Amino acid sequence: MKLTSESKSKFLKIKNCNMKKFKIKDLEVEYEVIHRKVKYPRLEVKTGYLYLILPKSYNNHQELLKKHENWIYKKVSLIKNSQKEALNKSLNTERTDEKFKSLISLYVDRISQELNVTVNQIHFRRMKSRWGSCSCQGNINFNLYLKYLPSNLIEYVVFHELAHLVEMGHNKKFWNIISNRFNDYKEKENELLIYYMVLAKEHQFF
Numbered sequence: 715m716k717l718t719s720e721s722k723s724k725f726l727k728i729k730n731c732n733m734k735k736f737k738i739k740d741l742e743v744e745y746e747v748i749h750r751k752v753k754y755p756r757l758e759v760k761t762g763y764l765y766l767i768l769p770k771s772y773n774n775h776q777e778l779l780k781k782h783e784n785w786i787y788k789k790v791s792l793i794k795n796s797q798k799e800a801l802n803k804s805l806n807t808e809r810t811d812e813k814f815k816s817l818i819s820l821y822v823d824r825i826s827q828e829l830n831v832t833v834n835q836i837h838f839r840r841m842k843s844r845w846g847s848c849s850c851q852g853n854i855n856f857n858l859y860l861k862y863l864p865s866n867l868i869e870y871v872v873f874h875e876l877a878h879l880v881e882m883g884h885n886k887k888f889w890n891i892i893s894n895r896f897n898d899y900k901e902k903e904n905e906l907l908i909y910y911m912v913l914a915k916e917h918q919f920f
């Protein structure tokens with residue numbers, strides 16, 4: 715499970731000194747053009763900034779911005795709103811690693827029975843780009859940073875990973891399993907994004 719769909723790429727270390735601006739409706743978007751050895755132009759939205767990764771010979775980035783205007787608007791405003799909401803959230807710093815791990819195993823026990831799946835091994839790691847991951851052998855990784863989140867979101871992430879033992883892909887079948895159990899799953903995803911912003915800020919992910 716990715717932390718955000720926007721952060722799927724590896725974290726680029728880029729200085730923000732070449733930021734340009736443009737406006738879409740009411741939204742001011744800051745962006746940077748980066749020329750790289752890539753075949754095709756690529757757009758990445760990260761912490762509210764837009765990066766245009768372009769092949770070395772590519773020089774009409776305005777056209778690219780125009781073409782993807784709606785996509786950019788959607789992504790950037792989602793992130794900016796989450797960042798705004800992140801200001802009203804705080805992390806749970808009371809929960810120890812030990813308590814967190816036993817909470818995870820409680821949820822794993824309960825949910826694996828519910829979904830009738832078998833979990834092989836559980837591992838914990840600090841990760842900057844995903845809440846968890848799952849292999850088809852039933853091995854599951856959970857992000858240790860989850861310990862700072864409310865327990866209902868931790869439960870949701872556990873359910874997400876275990877649902878992958880029923881359906882590997884993020885397809886319609888998968889989201890049906892999720893929505894049968896969490897009819898407010900869109901809200902949960904949104905909450906996760908907001909908490910990601912809090913974590914990113916407090917633990918300096920970027």
Ligand SMILES: [Zn+2]
Nearest residue numbers: 715716874884
């Ligand atoms: Zn997933």
